[in-house]
Amino acid sequence: xxxxKLQRPKLNAGEKIYFGAILKGFFITMSHAVRSxxxxxxxxxxxxxxxxxxxxxxxxxxxxxxxxxxxxxAPTLVIDEQGRxxxxxxxxxxxICPPKAIxxxxxxxxxxxxxxxVEKRPIEFDIDMIRCIYCGMCEEVxxxxxxxxxxxxxxxxxxxxxMVHDKKKLYEIGGIxxxxxxxxxxxx
Amino acid sequence: xxxxxxxLILIVKIVALTFCVVLPLVPISVYFERRFxxxxxxxxxxxxxxxxxxxxxxxxxFHFFGLIQPVADGVKLFLKEDFTPSYVRKAFYWMAPxxxxxxxxxxxxxxxxxxxxxxxxxxxxxxxxDLDIGPLFVFAISSLTVYGITLAGWSSNSKFSLxxxxxxxxxxxxxxxxxxxxxxxxxxxxxxxxxxKIVQNQADNGWLLLPLWKGGHLGLPDLQTALFLIxxxxxxxxFTISIFAETNRMPFDLPECETELVGGYHTEYSSxxxxxxxxxxxxxxxxxxxxxxxxxxxxxxxxFGMDKWINDLHIGSFQFGGLIHLMAFLVKLxxxxxxxxxxxxxxxxxRYDQLMKLGWVIFFEAAxxxxxxxxxxxAAPQLTAAIIGxxxxxxxxxxxxxIWVAMVSEAKPKIxxx
Ligand code: SF4
Ligand code: SF4
Numbered sequence: 001x002x003x004x005k006l007q008r009p010k011l012n013a014g015e016k017i018y019f020g021a022i023l024k025g026f027f028i029t030m031s032h033a034v035r036s037x038x039x040x041x042x043x044x045x046x047x048x049x050x051x052x053x054x055x056x057x058x059x060x061x062x063x064x065x066x067x068x069x070x071x072x073x074a075p076t077l078v079i080d081e082q083g084r085x086x087x088x089x090x091x092x093x094x095x096i097c098p099p100k101a102i103x104x105x106x107x108x109x110x111x112x113x114x115x116x117x118v119e120k121r122p123i124e125f126d127i128d129m130i131r132c133i134y135c136g137m138c139e140e141v142x143x144x145x146x147x148x149x150x151x152x153x154x155x156x157x158x159x160x161x162x163m164v165h166d167k168k169k170l171y172e173i174g175g176i177x178x179x180x181x182x183x184x185x186x187x188x
Numbered sequence: 189x190x191x192x193x194x195x196l197i198l199i200v201k202i203v204a205l206t207f208c209v210v211l212p213l214v215p216i217s218v219y220f221e222r223r224f225x226x227x228x229x230x231x232x233x234x235x236x237x238x239x240x241x242x243x244x245x246x247x248x249x250f251h252f253f254g255l256i257q258p259v260a261d262g263v264k265l266f267l268k269e270d271f272t273p274s275y276v277r278k279a280f281y282w283m284a285p286x287x288x289x290x291x292x293x294x295x296x297x298x299x300x301x302x303x304x305x306x307x308x309x310x311x312x313x314x315x316x317x318d319l320d321i322g323p324l325f326v327f328a329i330s331s332l333t334v335y336g337i338t339l340a341g342w343s344s345n346s347k348f349s350l351x352x353x354x355x356x357x358x359x360x361x362x363x364x365x366x367x368x369x370x371x372x373x374x375x376x377x378x379x380x381x382x383x384x385k386i387v388q389n390q391a392d393n394g395w396l397l398l399p400l401w402k403g404g405h406l407g408l409p410d411l412q413t414a415l416f417l418i419x420x421x422x423x424x425x426x427f428t429i430s431i432f433a434e435t436n437r438m439p440f441d442l443p444e445c446e447t448e449l450v451g452g453y454h455t456e457y458s459s460x461x462x463x464x465x466x467x468x469x470x471x472x473x474x475x476x477x478x479x480x481x482x483x484x485x486x487x488x489x490x491x492f493g494m495d496k497w498i499n500d501l502h503i504g505s506f507q508f509g510g511l512i513h514l515m516a517f518l519v520k521l522x523x524x525x526x527x528x529x530x531x532x533x534x535x536x537x538x539r540y541d542q543l544m545k546l547g548w549v550i551f552f553e554a555a556x557x558x559x560x561x562x563x564x565x566x567a568a569p570q571l572t573a574a575i576i577g578x579x580x581x582x583x584x585x586x587x588x589x590x591i592w593v594a595m596v597s598e599a600k601p602k603i604x605x606x
Contacts, residue, residue, distance in 0.1 A: 026534055029533055030228075032229070053226060
């Protein structure tokens with residue numbers, strides 16, 4: 001490669017004194033400040049912010065309708081249209097979970113159950129939301145489409161124990177999910 | 189016993205002016221700094237911290253735009269661990285923070301905060317010590333801060349601190365000269381070094397940079413005063429910029445330049461000791477603005493010939509005009525502090541050689557030439573036209589020579605190739 005020699009730009013006298021540039025700087029900063037104070041910050045509309053700065057004033061203004069489709073919130077368990085708990089407690093998510101946030105206690109499904117042929121289900125399923133990093137690996141690895149990252153992002157609690165989502169809580173947030181592959185149905 | 193009464197009044201003044209006026213200005217300017225820089229950068233800044241009235245059973249918390257934030261900051265700094273590294277020189281390490289705050293607070297005593305208040309016929313000036321050497325006293329004391337910073341840098345026994353301390357010394361010494369030289373025109377004009385008298389003069393005859401009234405009557409300035417605006421403005425410019433350098437504020441904050449020196453001279457400090465440095469910096473900024481306002485922008489005077497009328501306001505024998513003037517002074521002060529902040533978030537940091545060149549090659553000469561220009565304008569009525577003309581020519585010649593020297597000193601040596 002040929003060596004390219006860059007010349008520093010020659011400044012004229014006005015630029016050397018640079019008072020003009022500083023004054024221009026004042027105008028730019030002040031215009032931003034004034035527009036912010038008037039609630040018309042640049043980009044406030046696009047970001048659906050409060051207008052005082054591009055910041056969203058959180059508890060009063062919510063993200064909820066701004067979230068993109070691919071948003072990764074709290075991981076949850078789901079049931080399908082037939083009311084079946086989809087997790088077969090294969091524990092793949094437990095093993096893939098990078099921060100080891102998931103704890104599963106597997107158990108068998110009693111033989112008189114309608115879905116006895118599925119054989120296993122979790123008796124306990126805890127996700128420690130203090131550990132979870134919302135990576136979505138569990139959702140990706142699950143062979144049963146049983147675990148999904150929902151759009152809930154307000155995961156709070158007063159104690160560490162409160163921050164562990166147990167099975168009941170997980171199904172509560174997850175709810176019913178339709179349009180999944182139902183591979184345990186009777187073949188027609 | 190009038191002596192004891194005098195001392196009591198003095199103590200009241202010290203407590204009221206230093207601890208109830210200037211010190212609260214420090215957290216307020218920190219708050220303004222955070223909010224103002226936030227809106228400049230399209231952010232919000234601290235707007236939530238308030239008094240949690242809901243804890244006491246009220247319906248709503250009290251926010252008031254996050255004005256309680258400085259209190260929270262202070263409490264936080266108090267509760268942090270006060271860590272002294274084992275390798276520092278303990279005595280100096282402990283002394284340094286106090287040495288930076290104390291001078292800044294001592295200089296408060298010559299700043300006139302308002303016109304005299306009189307109660308029961310006894311007049312009290314709103315200044316702690318009405319010294320006849322006001323500005324000199326401020327310069328003498330405020331340059332002591334450099335000891336604090338240098339000692340902090342040296343005693344921390346860390347390279348970043350040391351470089352910060354050394355930079356600060358060099359910077360302060362360079363700018364002290366411009367600072368002193370730049371106000372000589374002002375002192376020549378007033379013929380007085382007493383800040384109270386300077387302000388009284390400005391209240392009567394127009395601010396130095398706004399001479400639109402004389403003896404209480406509005407009107408355009410005469411030729412001499414109008415001409416004096418030129419050196420006055422140059423002096424204002426140099427003085428303001430030197431104050432920026434003196435207080436280690438942004439375009440010149442090389443002693444604590446985060447990008448190069450971690451935290452500069454206070455890298456090794458934590459908790460309240462760090463807070464003292466922080467306070468010292470902001471207190472210096474408050475005092476610097478107070479000095480600029482006092483010398484150039486009329487101090488406590490409201491202006492436009494209204495000061496006499498305000499002075500005469502009274503309830504019974506209590507003339508409270510001084511308090512209104514105190515308010516006017518504080519408003520001017522806060523506006524100027526906002527200007528300081530605006531500059532900080534607008535102008536990028538100077539390189540060290542640029543800083544030194546600005547001080548020694550440009551401002552030093554400009555201030556010197558300015559002194560002679562001011563002297564010529566002030567002395568003009570007593571001189572014959574020939575002498576004035578000769579002086580002007582001489583001044584132009586000297587200015588041209590100075591500019592030429594500055595240009596030559598800037599010329600780069602030719603690059604030699606082997
Ligand atoms: S989202 Fe990631 S961290 Fe959270 S439970 Fe799933 S695998 Fe674990
Ligand atoms: S959620 Fe999915 S991956 Fe995890 S145990 Fe249940 S079936 Fe297996």
